[in-house]
Amino acid sequence: QIDVVESEGGSVQAGGSLRLSCVATGYSYCSFDVTWYRYPQGLGSQREFVASSFTDGRTTYADSVKGRFTISSDKASDKGKKTVYLQMGSLNVEDTGRYRCYAQGKSPDYNCEAGWGQGAQVTDSS
Secondary structure, eight states, X not given: OEEEEEOOOXXXXXXXXXXXXXXXXXXXXXXXXXXEEEEETTSTXXXXXXXXXXXXXXXXXXXXXXXXXXXXXXXXXOSSEEEEEEEEOSOXXXXXXXXXXXXXXXXXXXXXXXXXXXXXXXXXXX
């Protein structure tokens, strides 16, 4: 099984910062690639890629957040549980919306599951 839990979102003024966290928990032999997506405010079900953290330590970002957002994890290759942080800075109205975490379990020898978190709402308090 897999369980994906995000921290609560928040309300931030333009130019401010916010950190989200995502904890993926699964079978002890599974490591996790974790990706943050967002559903921008006012755009309905349209989903945007934000950033990924891979088990080999690599990270990738959407062009729209490069230089402003940082994705990190305590230990990228940990098995059984992985905590990933999304540090967001210089926030603007285009960054508001619902942020969801997706975790893909990985193992060279066994099948591992994937799952979504419940989502964290980021709003503009300006």
